[in-house]
Amino acid sequence: MNLRDLVRQLFLTSGKSIAEATDIKDLERFIKKFSPKSVGKKLIRFGGEGDGAYLLPDDLSGISKCFSPGVDEMSTFEEELAERYNIYSFMTDFSVDKPSIDSKFFHFDKKFLGNKNDEKFIRLEDWVQNNTNDDSDLLLQMDIEGAEYEVIIDTPKDVFKKFRIMVVEFHHLDMIFNKNAFKMVEAVFDKFSSDFTVAHIHPNNSRPIISKNSIEIPELLEFTFLRNDRVHLSDEKLKFPHDLDEQCAPHRPSRHLPKCWWN
Structure with missing residues (x-):
């Protein structure tokens, strides 16, 4: 069983018995550790309206390249990075033949991001190494439908430290209610804990929010990380939803980040 299948299995079995349930104190500790902080920079929106758009810290000057696995049908985010x-942007996705927008700023590979290199997959470490030859900072925007867990586990921390800003969409996050899944997910997030601060979290309202006791976990959460050497923590009180946040799926019920994540 590969890691992606394991993630799905853990998600399907999460919380089915008391014996499998994660201790609430561990859940509270995890949420506190990876809750959003005021990083000393305002947030700006890239990608237009709806799904495929993200809030980034206003700290993009000097970033030379964006790595954006998971292309699907939209490239507005990458287009705005080029224009502004x-x-x-280096994009990769085996499910499409090319980005929806033609641009001299785009380079596309028809492969999925994964934990091996073959005719269908490429590892993040090798993809970045193949397309960078300088020391300038990078940007990562990763939405790869659940494969993020295996990619993050496979990738050395030194590779992630090349990215000044990272936006990662985490799928099936409510599986942390299962104590076995919790250990795996916490190990994934801990890859970032010493080098990055969470600058913003946005729930994708295409999936529900799962509640157990006092804990609410959106199934699908978009995390924005800022590397710690760019962070200037302040006491500014955060507000959710942010003024620039929009619902990803306008036809679905609105969902906002639960207060247990930020209040």
Whole structure:
């Protein structure tokens, strides 16, 4: 069984018995550790309206390249990076033949991001190494439908430290109610804990929020991380939803980040 299948199995079995349930104190500790902080920079929106758009810290000057696995049918995010900051985007997705927008700033590979290299998959470490030859900072925007867990586990921390800003969409996150899944998910997040701070979290309302006791976990959460050498923590009180947040799926019920994550 590969890691992606394990994630799905853990998600399907999460919380089915008391013996399997994660201790509430561990859940509270996890949420506190990875709750959003005021990083000393305002947030700006890239990608237009609805799904495929993200809030980033206003700290993009000097970023040379964006790595954006998971292309699907939209490239507005990458297009705005090119228009506003001349950032080149490297995109990869085996499910499409090319991005929806033609641009001299785009480079596309027809492969899925994964934990091996073959005719269908490429590892993040090798993809970045193949397309960078300088020391300038990078940007990562990763939405790969649940494969993020295996990719993060497979990728050395030194590779992630090349990214000044990272946006990662985490799928099936409510599986942390299962104590076995919790250990795996916490190990994934701990890859970032010493080098990055969470600058923003946005729940994708295409999936529900699962509640157990006092804990609410959205199934699908978009995390924005800022590398710690760019962070200037302040006491500014955060507000959710942010003024620039929009629902990803306008036809679905609105969902906002539960207060246990930020209040």
